[in-house]
Amino acid sequence: MKITTWNVNSLAARLQHVLDWTAANPVDVLCLQELKLTDDKFPLDELRAAGYEHCAVFGQKTYNGVAVMSRVPVRDAVKNIVGFEDDSSRVLAVTLDTPQGELRLVNGYFVNGQAPGSEKFAYKMAWLGGLNAYLRAEMARHPRLMLVGDFNIAPEDRDSFDPVGLKETIHHTSEEREHFRQLLALGLVDSFRLFEQPEKSYSWWDYRMLGYQKNRGLRIDHILVSEPLKPAVKACAIDRVPRKWPKPSDHAPVTVEI
DNA sequence: ATGACGCATCGAATGCGA
Numbered sequence: 265m266k267i268t269t270w271n272v273n274s275l276a277a278r279l280q281h282v283l284d285w286t287a288a289n290p291v292d293v294l295c296l297q298e299l300k301l302t303d304d305k306f307p308l309d310e311l312r313a314a315g316y317e318h319c320a321v322f323g324q325k326t327y328n329g330v331a332v333m334s335r336v337p338v339r340d341a342v343k344n345i346v347g348f349e350d351d352s353s354r355v356l357a358v359t360l361d362t363p364q365g366e367l368r369l370v371n372g373y374f375v376n377g378q379a380p381g382s383e384k385f386a387y388k389m390a391w392l393g394g395l396n397a398y399l400r401a402e403m404a405r406h407p408r409l410m411l412v413g414d415f416n417i418a419p420e421d422r423d424s425f426d427p428v429g430l431k432e433t434i435h436h437t438s439e440e441r442e443h444f445r446q447l448l449a450l451g452l453v454d455s456f457r458l459f460e461q462p463e464k465s466y467s468w469w470d471y472r473m474l475g476y477q478k479n480r481g482l483r484i485d486h487i488l489v490s491e492p493l494k495p496a497v498k499a500c501a502i503d504r505v506p507r508k509w510p511k512p513s514d515h516a517p518v519t520v521e522i
Numbered sequence: 523a524t525g526a527c528g529c530a531t532c533g534a535a536t537g538c539g540a
Contacts, residue, residue, distance in 0.1 A: 326530055326531070513528095
């Protein structure tokens with residue numbers, strides 16, 4: 265079973281890319297972030313025609329918005345972080361029934377945070393604290409759990425094209441990385457690092473300054489799996505192909521196989 | 523140091539992303 269996370273930077277602008285990519289990569293489940301549309305504008309019909317009959321959507325006008333589109337039934341959808349008040353549509357949890365048993369899938373569009381010291385950064389820190397507490401409870405109920413999405417955190421220096429020049433800037437701060445480690449401390453594992461990977465592997469590149477062409481990127485899109493799932497993980501990879509298409513999202517899809 | 527690119531918003535200029 266293949267599960268993918270992809271920040272599409274507007275589903276309206278990227279629908280054809282999603283359709284083209286899933287036609288070539290018919291993954292079982294695709295977790296989307298930054299839909300930038302309301303639920304009534306979600307392209308259910310097109311995705312159903314592409315084989316994704318089961319969609320859970322948590323949209324919002326202009327900003328944020330997350331969805332899970334799936335070939336297999338999804339149930340028990342929960343929106344946002346239980347116990348954390350949030351105006352933004354950022355988290356959507358669902359349960360999948362797999363041959364190995366049920367799997368709780370938490371899809372998140374983490375707060376960007378703009379810059380350390382800003383109000384948005386404080387929001388990011390509070391949000392991450394709320395997420396951690398929520399996941400602790402979710403994992404107690406669902407031992408087989410996967411946390412996917414756009415984390416907006418480069419966990420280690422090797423996840424950034426310029427860890428020295430960007431030291432302690434957004435995505436690179438000690439505080440953000442500590443929050444990432446606190447997620448791992450819950451018993452989650454970064455599935456990407458379970459496997460040998462190319463050096464300078466990133467999942468996001470700035471649109472500006474030829475960021476992609478120069479591979480000036482960050483690895484900020486992640487798939488974390490709980491310990492009970494870890495032995496089942498067969499592969500995890502970033503697909504840079506759609507980042508080369510005309511009018512791409514600035515993020516690449518990341519896929520795990522279990 | 524700044525802005526650079528792309529998307530969204532009622533209509534131009536601005537907010538936001540990362």
